[in-house]
Amino acid sequence: MAVNRFLNLKMDTRQELQEIAELVAEICNTPAALITVMGHDTKYIKFTSANYNDDESHIWEDSFCAFLIKSAKELIVSDALLDKRFANNPAVTNAPHVRFYAGVPLTTHDGHSLGSLCILDTKPRQLSDSQLHLLKVLAKRIVLITEFDFSLNIMKEQYLEAKSSEMKLRSFFESSGSCHVLLGREMEILAFNKNMADFIEKMHYVSLSIGINICQILKDKHLETFKADYKKALNGKTVEFEREVNYRGELIWWHVIFEPQYDQQRNIIGVSYNATDITEQxxxxxxxxxxxxxxxxxxxxxxxxxxxxxxxxxxxxxxxxxxxxxxxxxxxxxxxxxxxxxxxxxxxxxxxxxxxxxxxxxxxxxxxxxxxx
Incomplete structure (x- = not known):
């Protein structure tokens, strides 16, 4: 729900929003300025310039802010007792005895209504054009603050998730005694562990790095065999086998797995190659x-x-x-x-x-x- 963006604001934006509420009350010369958020059936008062005691148990359809959000445009009530829409509103007939109300909706860039920026007074009055313009400008400012905070939090979450995935992958890579490498669709290396790098350095005299192609490491018969198994995995088939390989007179038995790697849409984006030395076995x-x-x-x-x-x-x-x-x-x-x-x-x-x-x-x-x- 879009309103959750506002309800979950981080502390670093609260001060700025509080200052906006106080600035609005000062410029418009009203005892109270409120930044409110509307939920399913509840009005949340997030920031206020005065000690405003609002009963949050009021059904929000009966409130000024609910009417404002439904209309999706500014609402100005010079004297609530003379307005049949609000004359019997509990906030008018009882404390805080609202007589004057002016508010503008808080609308996100994608059209979601969050709540309102409004001013209240206990006596009738008028709102000037410049004051209304100020409310609209500051309402946009509030939305920009919340949208920025929301986007920043998403980026943080995505970054932390990516870092977590990277750390898990790296932990798996480095804790395993096997040789691991992730390959892209053109046999380019996307990731590898230290065991793989050490082995390639020892047997093929090549220093592994991100982006290097398998064709730069393997040659002749070894490359052709690797290509054949890699292509099978790239077509969606897991290839698993045991094979003895002669490295300049040193015989090593490998247990090898080529596995296709998928993105979130189940498209194959590469191949993982995992080789375990089973010579002793x-x-x-x-x-x-x-x-x-x-x-x-x-x-x-x-x-x-x-x-x-x-x-x-x-x-x-x-x-x-x-x-x-x-x-x-x-x-x-x-x-x-x-x-x-x-x-x-x-x-x-x-x-x-x-x-x-x-x-x-x-x-x-x-x-x-x-x-x-």
């Missing part, structure tokens, strides 16, 4: 896969290769038992061969297990070595 996954493969081999050895020498030994023991534990030379030689085969299989299993333990210890040590390097 991938190495761990590969380690797990290798361990699983080793476990499969161990299980195969246990279920197949160990069974044969064990079965041979068990069979020979049964023969020796039947011979009252008096084995022949051939049987002992066969027993020795089976034991040697079993020992060899056990050694293989122990060797595989030790290798896995060594790899696990190396993997646990890897992050520490990576950080220290």
């Amino acid at each position: 991938k190495q761990y996954e590969q380690q797990i896969l290798a361990q699983n493969e080793s476990l499969k081999k161990i299980a195969y050895v246990q279920s197949h290769e160990l069974r044969r020498p064990v079965a041979s030994i068990m069979g020979l023991m049964e023969i020796i038992k039947n011979e009252n534990y008096k084995p022949a030379r051939e049987e002992l030689m066969m027993m020795e061969k089976a034991v040697q085969e079993l020992d060899e299989r056990i050694r293989n299993i122990v060797s595989m297990t030790c290798n896995k333990v060594h790899q696990k210890n190396a993997a646990e040590l890897y992050p520490t070595l990576k950080k220290s390097s």
